[in-house]
Amino acid sequence: MQTEKLLLIPGxxxxxxxxxxxxxxxxxxxxxxxxxxxxKEALSNLKKIVFCEKGEPFIVxxxxxxxxxxxxxxxxxxxxRLLVLSQGFFAERMAQIAQTFAHDYDIIESEWGKxxxxxxxxxxxxxxxxxxxxxxxxxTCTGACAPVxxxxxxxxxxxxxxxxxxxxxxxGIEERMDDWGVDVILTAxxxxxxxxxxxxxxxxxxxxxxxxxxxNSIPAYYSDLLRWLPIMKDPTKYFSTPCVNExxxxxxxxxxxxxxxxxxxxxxxxxxxxxxxxxxxxxxxAFFPEEPFLADTLxxxxxxxxxxxxxxxxxxxxxxxxxxxxxxxxxxxxxxxGHMGNLSVSQVCFALEALEKTLSSLGYEFELGSxxxxxxxxxxxx
Ligand code: PMP
Numbered sequence: 001m002q003t004e005k006l007l008l009i010p011g012x013x014x015x016x017x018x019x020x021x022x023x024x025x026x027x028x029x030x031x032x033x034x035x036x037x038x039x040k041e042a043l044s045n046l047k048k049i050v051f052c053e054k055g056e057p058f059i060v061x062x063x064x065x066x067x068x069x070x071x072x073x074x075x076x077x078x079x080x081r082l083l084v085l086s087q088g089f090f091a092e093r094m095a096q097i098a099q100t101f102a103h104d105y106d107i108i109e110s111e112w113g114k115x116x117x118x119x120x121x122x123x124x125x126x127x128x129x130x131x132x133x134x135x136x137x138x139x140t141c142t143g144a145c146a147p148v149x150x151x152x153x154x155x156x157x158x159x160x161x162x163x164x165x166x167x168x169x170x171x172g173i174e175e176r177m178d179d180w181g182v183d184v185i186l187t188a189x190x191x192x193x194x195x196x197x198x199x200x201x202x203x204x205x206x207x208x209x210x211x212x213x214x215x216n217s218i219p220a221y222y223s224d225l226l227r228w229l230p231i232m233k234d235p236t237k238y239f240s241t242p243c244v245n246e247x248x249x250x251x252x253x254x255x256x257x258x259x260x261x262x263x264x265x266x267x268x269x270x271x272x273x274x275x276x277x278x279x280x281x282x283x284x285x286a287f288f289p290e291e292p293f294l295a296d297t298l299x300x301x302x303x304x305x306x307x308x309x310x311x312x313x314x315x316x317x318x319x320x321x322x323x324x325x326x327x328x329x330x331x332x333x334x335x336x337x338g339h340m341g342n343l344s345v346s347q348v349c350f351a352l353e354a355l356e357k358t359l360s361s362l363g364y365e366f367e368l369g370s371x372x373x374x375x376x377x378x379x380x381x382x
Contacts, residue, residue, distance in 0.1 A: 045254035062200035089141035118150035143300030194341030
């Protein structure tokens with residue numbers, strides 16, 4: 001049997017034993033009191049995680065890309081214009097979705113490793129009329145975190161809906177729907193929630209739901225929020241069979257998050273990110289994103305001279321840790337290490353020890369123990 005490796009790719013993230021155990025619960029009827037109660041609780045917990053009181057939460061079988069598609073299709077009417085704020089790969093995907101459904105859109109692209117600044121958004125919305133603005137919170141390809149609160153401030157009190165793709169952030173980095181005036185947060189189960197993949201997750205503001213109702217018909221069936229709304233309000237109703245076991249696992253993940261305290265969870269993500277960054281710096285690595293844009297959910301790390309992507313990742317794997325390679329133009333130049341969800345300090349220490357072992361066997365010169373020491377000194381300060 002293959003021994004289990006520590007999964008430090010940027011999603012799926014390590015699944016907590018409590019969540020794994022919940023996956024072995026029976027597959028009950030999707031309209032049974034058990035599932036109805038658990039889905040309702042999961043929906044209510046989800047709203048707490050994004051600080052939303054009045055909006056509508058949705059949990060649907062799928063993945064983040066489905067949630068992206070649902071967010072656009074349900075908020076942008078034919079003839080309206082969308083503005084995409086892009087710091088990389090996943091906002092480009094959003095633009096492709098807009099193209100697929102023939103929505104008119106403009107895109108502001110930052111250099112990879114940075115993010116669009118709120119001032120750029122402020123200027124752009126004076127040049128054209130936009131119905132909806134969409135941004136990625138953390139781009140999982142570049143590791144750059146966007147100033148989403150700054151965008152929300154620019155859009156506050158304007159007649160423009162604001163969508164955040166929180167797939168690599170929601171539940172790990174602060175997102176306050178009501179206070180900031182965000183209309184849709186879309187995400188997936190496999191990142192900061194630490195549940196297995198399989199769910200498209202959205203929370204939609206009252207204004208967002210009104211917008212959906214105002215668009216008479218949308219070019220979608222399964223993705224239509226108005227078909228799902230009655231089920232989310234009363235899960236004894238049927239539209240399309242929900243993924244019972246995945247919902248049970250997701251419910252458990254939201255319980256873990258709220259037991260820990262959502263604010264505490266944000267602090268923990270920062271804490272772990274700082275420790276990992278300190279270790280990597282001590283070992284002589286540099287990061288792909290510029291300093292102000294470094295995300296607390298993953299690190300995109302440049303390879304130093306002499307370290308080759310395939311041999312690094314395969315040796316690291318032999319030493320018990322799975323990290324991801326670069327995407328697109330970053331392939332071969334960086335590795336991506338996720339540090340989100342239910343990652344413990346002891347798992348981080350294990351990963352850093354395995355990293356030093358990997359680097360030693362690849363003949364890389366560094367001071368043995370310096371990475372772990374730097375990480376521990378960050379932990380002691382906090
Ligand atoms: N948006 C972002 C920011 C992502 O990181 C990802 C997945 N890595 C997606 C969207 C798409 O999610 P999925 O792979 O679950 O379809």
